[in-house]
Each structure stands twice: as C-alpha cells, then as structure tokens.
Amino acid sequence: MKSKSKFKIIIVVGMLLGVVFGAKAFFSEGELIQGSIESEKKVICDDDGMVFEVRTKAKFVKDFLDEQKIEIGKKDYISMPEDAVLYSNSIISILRSKKITVFDGDIKKEYETFFSDMQNFFWSNNIKLAEFDIVDPEISTPIYNKMEIEIIRVEIREEVKNEQIKFKTVSEDDSDMGWREEKVIQKGENGTKKIEYEVVYYNDKEISRKIKNSEIIKEPTEKIIKKGTYVKIGKAHKGLASWYAQPSHLKSAFPSLTGYYAANPWLPKGSYVKVTNKNSGDSIIARINDRGPFGPGRIIDLDKTAFSAIASLGAGVVDVKMEEILN
Template sequence: MVEDMMINKIKKTLYKILIISGIFFGSHVLFVDAKELDFGGAQKNIQLNDNGVVYETTTNSQTVSDFIKEHKIEIFEKDVVLPEKNEKIFSGTNIIILRAKKLSIKEGGDVKTIYTFRNTVEEAIWENRDIKFDEDDISKPVRNSNIKGGETIVITHVLIKEETKNLDIDFKTISNEDDSLGWRVKKVTKKGEKGQKEIKYKVVYNDGKEISRKILESNIVKEPVNEVVTQGTMVKVGKVHTGAASWYAWTGTLAAANPWLPMGSYVRVTNKANGKQVIVKINDRGPFGPGRIIDLDKVAFAQIASVGAGVIDVKMEVITN
C-alpha cells in the first residue's frame, strides 16, 4: 500500500517535470510560442535592418518604440517601422526600418515634393499617380538612375505626332521675245498657276514647345503652271548720229544726257567695236566736249563697254515708236 503511494507520488512529480520541460505525457512535444511568455526586462537578441544595413544587438526594451528610444534611432515622419512601434519584442525579433526618400519633382512650372521607398527615378515617379510620366517623356536624371533622396528630378513631357500641311509650289516665269510687238510692250501671254504639295511631318514637342520637325513624305498634289512673259523687240528708228560716248554716274538707270534731243525721248546706242546695244532715255543735257554726242549713265555704259574704256565710238539712233 505504501509502495503504491510512493509510485503515484513519483509519477506526479515526473509529470510536472515533463510539462515544465515541454514534453507532454506519451512522448509528444509541446511547443510554446515565446510571445506567450512575458520575460519582462530580460535581455534579448535583436536584429535591426535599417534601410538595408543590418545590425545585431541586444536590448532590455519590451516594445519596438522602447528599442528605438534606447538606441536613439531617428525616425522621420514618412519612414516605416516594422513591426509597429507598439508591438512587443522578443529575443530573435527582426526590426525593419524603411527610410522614405524625399524628392523634388519639377514638372513644367510646378515643383512638388514626394516621398518614396523605390530605388530608381522611374519607379519613384510611377509610384506617384499624380504625376503623368509616359513612355516618351524625359527625366533628368534618366529613368534608370538610382536615387538616394534629396534629388531634384526634372520631367519633360514629350509629345510626338504626325502633321500634314499643304504648301504652295511657286511657278516659274519664262520670258520670250516677239519682234512683231513694239519694244516697249511687255505682257503676260500665259498666266502662271501655283502648284500644291502635301507634306507629312513627324513633329516633336517638349512641354508644348516644338523642338524638331522631320519630313516623312512629300507628294505633289498639283503641278505648277509656268507663266510666260513676252517682250516686244520691234524698234523703229529715225535719224542716225555717230560720234563719241562717255559716261557719268547720275541716276543709276538706263538714262543719258544729250545736247539737243528732246527730254524724254529714246535712243538706241550701238558700240561700233563690238556691236552691243542699249536703249536709253534722254533726261539730262551734255556732253559739251568736241566730238561727243551722248553721255551715258554708268549703268547703261557698262552694258556695251567696260567703264574703264572711258570714251567709245558709237552709233546713236533716234527711236520713233
């Protein structure tokens, strides 16, 4: 009887030991979550990941917030702490701090501040839905640049589109002569018409300002029609004079001075040495030297001789039509 009582007492003691040791009766393991146990101010091993930099440390703090204060870790408004600050910590807890990167975004004439946990310019911009950033848009720094925080990112909105314009094609003027028409007659015998071509451009705009225009194709819609101008060449002459011709700078036109012909009359002057001719209008008096019959304006003289010649032998015909 006493032996039975002793055996039962030993069993009860062993049972308690097994329970405390985490072993359930029947050789089954009983796992207990450390978070269910309160170790109070016991020292704990903690791993801190501060924005990718990992530290191994110990602490007596009971919450994440206490740990941050104990180690004097500066947390900014937009930073994220995991677990949350009011969570209890235990030995083996991993505390992660994600540092928000502050960026200035310059878009057009506006500048805005954003915060991001992303690593590249493109990721940071796309994360913010208030910023439009299409495939053709340009950023400075470039899209795949890594960001550390504090940078100013300039966004240029690029618009690429095709434009079509119709442009006029100028016609050419063709001159011909008609000896049946008086020398003063000049008329359009065939009216010219402008042509038209269609041009397709690739146009690039940066923030609404055109920066390039490239022709993709050009097609003539209508060919231009050349204009024909006919100049009369028939000259009727009266009295013929021969003598010397000199020159002087006067009006810079096809004009000349003569001692006796009526003002406003016309004469045809021929250089006897080369046969070149020019028609001039008498608008001045002179020359009065011996043997000289006409003083040509420098412009007119240059059409029939070198001005370096000074004086040449000419035939002067009075024009009657």
Template sequence: MILRNGLGFSQWRVRVVGRRPPSGHKSSSLRLILKKKLLYPVVAGVAALSLVGGTAAVVALDTNEVTLSVDGAAESVSTREDTVGALLAERGITVGEHDVVLPGAEAELADGLEIVVDYARPLTLTLDGEERVIWTTGKTVEEALAALKLGDADSKVSASRSAAIGREGMTLEVVTAKDVSLVIAGENKSVRIAGTVGDALAAAGVTLDDDDVVTPAASELLAPGMEIKVVSVETKESAKEVEIPFEKKSVESEDLDKGKKKVTTKGVVGLKKETYSEIFHDGQLVETKLLNSQVVKEPVDEVTTVGTREKKKPAPAPAAPTEADDSAGNENLTPATGNSCKASYYWDPQPTANGERFNPNALTAAHKSLPFNSRVKVTNPSNGKSVVVRINDRGPYVAGRCLDLSRAAMAAIGGTSAGVITVNWEVIG
C-alpha cells in the first residue's frame, strides 16, 4: 500500500508484511522486502496500524546501491529508481543508438548491480585502401583494432596504438600484413609485411639499381599471395673489328680488244670497328644494340677493264733477228732523248692487245697509251745501245715502268741479264 503522511511528506513506497507464520513455516506470506530499510515513526494522523491476524505494518523507503561506470569512470550511486534507463535519466546520461549500456535500459535495479555505459566513437577507417566509417566503443586505437580483429602487430597503423580516441572520433589508416613471395635470380623467398612492393623488398634486404626490373611496380600495394619478381639488369659494352667487303666494278676501254677483260685495280677489303651495348637479365644476354661504327680502313673497289676495240688482222711478223744481228743493225743509231723510265721485257707467246700473236723474237714493245704501230727508239744509257721497236701491246701495269720490251728488243740493248733497266726513249714514227 502507499501511504501519505498528514504533514505533506514525500510519497513513500512501502510493502505490507503479513502475519508471521509459525516457526519453521516456509510459505510465501507477505513480508517487507527492502535492501535497506528506513523506518519512520507513524505520524499523529496515523497513530497505529491495524493488526490483522498478528501481521505488523511497517512503512519503509526502498533504495539501491549500484556501481555506475561511464566510459571507464566508475562511481557508487544510491538510487530509488527501478530500472537502468530510469537511473541514467536521473543522472542526465543520454545514450545514442551506437552506445553500449549493460545491462540494458529495461533491466531492473538491484543492490550491488554494476552498470556499464560505453560511448561509441565514429572511426573513419581506411583499410588496405578502402575507406569506411565504423562505430567503436574502444577508447584507444589498440582497443578499437582488437574489437575489429585487426590487432596484428605486423600491420601498419597511421597512429600510435596507445593513442586515445575521443568522443568526436578519429581518422585511421590500417594496412594489413600480407604473406608474399619474392623471386630473385630464380630463388624464392617468403616475406610477411604490410605496405607496398617496395616495403617487401626493403624488408628482404634487396637493394635495386636504377635499371633493375621489378614486377609488379615498387609502388603497388601488396596483396595476399602476391609473387614479386626482381630481374637484375646489367649493361656492358663490347667492341669488335668487322671486314668491309669491296665492290666490283667494270669499265670499258677501247685500248683492249673486244671480248677481253683485265683486272686493272685489285680489290682490297676494308675494316671497321663496331661498339655494342649488351644487356643481361640475371646474367643472361637478352639484347644487343649497335652503339657506334667507325671505319678504320676504307675498302678498295676491284676494277675490271672490258675491251671494246675491234680486232685487226695481224701484220706479218718480220724475220726474227738474233741478238747479234739486232746489236749490229742498231750500232749506228743515235741515242734516244726526251723521256726516261724503267723498262722490263716479256716472252710469253700470247695474243697482244692489237690482236697479233706475240713473237718474243720480234722488235716490239708494250706501252699503256701510245698508238699501236708507233715506232719508238729505246736507248740503254749504261752501254749506249739503242733499238727501234714497234708498239703492239698494252702495259706494263707496274708503277714506275713505261715500256715492256720483247725479249729480242731487250737483248738488243743488252738488258736481259738485269731484267728491268732504266732506258731513254722517244717516239720516231
């Protein structure tokens, strides 16, 4: 029953306790249930309570002693409220939809009850590059990570793990650790680390040169099971000498009979120095580039003279003179003047440039440019002997020589034993 005193006292809450049962009786008779009992005298308006069946009425006021912890700050509270929610309202504590109250707001209060209120904080979390907002009751970064099962010590966290999270929340970036494998020079190595490919390489003690190749790129974020390949790139220079082939050319000449060919300039190979850049991947040559080519010696083209002159019928060969006859027949010749050069002689019986068949016993000679059948006086200045020869062939093609005499002509001036002699010569017809 609820009683009010006649003097305007506050409302009291009381429970009426029935008659005390006999000793040892275990019935659920009405009794006064109080955690703490404050007994008040009955005021004059209510001098006595009626006794029914031996039961006494007592006026009492109910209070509960509880422990209230708000965001980790605990205090003992004495309250007459019935529920957790009513107590929080009494204390002016407002909770939001993300806050945690244990036990719940509808729970009845009892003496000694522990009530916990944890305020939720908004955590703007970027996890492995993906941003989201999470509400957490963790008061430190470490508590929040543990609640989210992100407490791996190998993960990277943008703030100190012991940093406090205020009611206003915070922004946090977490990069979780990944198990990845490195392939370096064909060998595998496992690494567990958070961050980028570059972080994994640094953790493995890999130092890269500027030209080394890393796949994926060093700036790429790690992913579970990622395989990172490192290719060591080395560049070397090498040089070698290479022959330059000569070209072959043909020129036409009226100084040579049609159908005849003669190599007038012998071909000579040239030489060049080539410098190469050689690129090696993990010690294996994968690419060669030509950097420079320098000619050391130019090639000399081979020139073949092709005759275009129409052949003439050969003149009848004169009687072959003997060496004695030639000497005797030319004793009265005056020495030749005007030109001086080296003269050689030949005796091979082969066709001459003017179409005759060469006669080594005739007084003939070869000259590179004098018209055929020109008559030339030739003098050996060492003995004064002279001979007159007829030009019927071309040559000689040896530097410093201008005449190639027949054997008979060379014998006439006494030069066969020497082979090559200095002569004076002049054209006389």
C-alpha cells in the first residue's frame, strides 16, 4: 500500500512540473513572436516590377505603405491585406492597374491591365500580330500608365499588271514632197508588258512598290511618218531684220508649223518666208502674222524666238535674205 501511494505522489508531482514548464515555454514563445513583430525587420517590396529591400519597424502592411509613401490605387492589386502583420522577410507584391490606349490600324481602343510587358498584354487581350506588323514603341518597351501603343498592320502583296509600252514615232525625210506635207506609211501600235510587283501596304495604304520581274508580251510597232522637205522658193528680198516680243494672241490667229513668227509690211498674213542670216548662213522658216517694221532698210520684224535662232538678240538687227515660199 505504501509503495502504491508513493507511485501516485510521483505521478502527480510529474504532472504539476509538466504544467509549469509547459506554461513557461508557451509564454516564452509568445514573447519571441511579439519581439519579432516589434523589432526592426527586413521587408521585400515588389512594386510592379521595381523590387527593393527595406529595414523597417512597421508592424502592419498599412504602416509600411505609409512609411514608404506608397499609394495603392482602387484598381491596384496588393498581395497582403493592409491590416496584415509584417514579419522579417515578408514579401509585398503590388500590381499596378495601367490604362493603355491602342491604335490598331484605324481603330482606337482603351484597355486596363496589370501586365508590365506588351507580349503578355497582347496575349491577354487577344491582340494578334502578323509577321511583318510594326509596334510603336517597340514591343520590348515596358508598359506604363497612360501609354499609347500604335500597331501598323503590314501586308506584302504580289501583284501582276499589264502595262502599255508606248510606240515611238520615226520621221523620214522625202525631198519629193512639199515641206508642209507628211504621210503616215506605218501605223504605230502600243506594246504590252507584264510586270510583277512586290507591294507593301501599311493599314491597307500602299507605301512602296518594287518591280520583281517584267516580261514583254507584245513588242510595240513604230509609227513611221514621211515628211516633205521640198521648199518652193519665190521672190527674194534683201535688207535688215529686227526683233520684238510678239503678243500671244497674234500667234493663235495664224499657228506656225515651225513655231516661228514674223511681221512684214506687204506680204499676206498667213504666208511663209525663209529668212537667212547673210553673215552666218543660219536660216529659219517663219509665218507672217503681223505688220511692220517700218524703219528704213528693214524688211522683216522677227519674233524674239525666231530672231534668236539665227542671231544674238544683242545684235538688235542683222542683214538677211528673205525668200517667199510658194508651197
């Protein structure tokens, strides 16, 4: 009986000692946790990709945000509630809501995103890029709030067109025909050329066109004209030629085949004369469409263009032979 009573006493004493030491251990652990909360600690903050490490005595997340002057927008995401307790090595992650404007061709659209890179932003919004599309700014540029992104849709097309090759006109002189006569002896026909282009379009607007290949399908046919050169000369006159700037309305009244005009006191308007510089031998054919000159020894007043074809305008007057043309 005595041994059993002893045993019971030993058990009770052991239980009491366990309670005492357990309580001590419990309060010691609480003090450790409390000390960890109140002491300076290391906190890692990832603010939308900008990572920094801070030593702080802030107890709660809100205290830490106030201390670091970090504002959280209504649409921003933070990984820890603001009333959460901070411990050493706590990690706070913040994702910023960013407003993005995308100009996709002719379409403008507004977006909001947490992503900081364009590739994920495009993927999340089902914006697909073709091989040659251009993104401005470059796709590697980090996304920021109120960013504007332009997408230029680039298309490279192969196009084939048939184009005309214009025929050439060839003149042949014929001394048996009068100088004002001409005759078509071969009709000209345009040719055809097939051209393959590489055409670049930006948002359906053509930017560049490059020839990749060309092939002549039909050669052009030259137009051949026989022009008469025979000038039938009539009465010849010798004297001085002067020049003046002839009004355009006179030229329209009597159009000249040669483009040269002149005034004469007596020859019929509309008639032609051959005028030769006696010193140089240079000559032209001009059409009479005005009256004059009336100075002594002067037989013809050439338009400025006609005079400059046989003499320098600075000469003022030159000695010429004027021959009437009969055909």
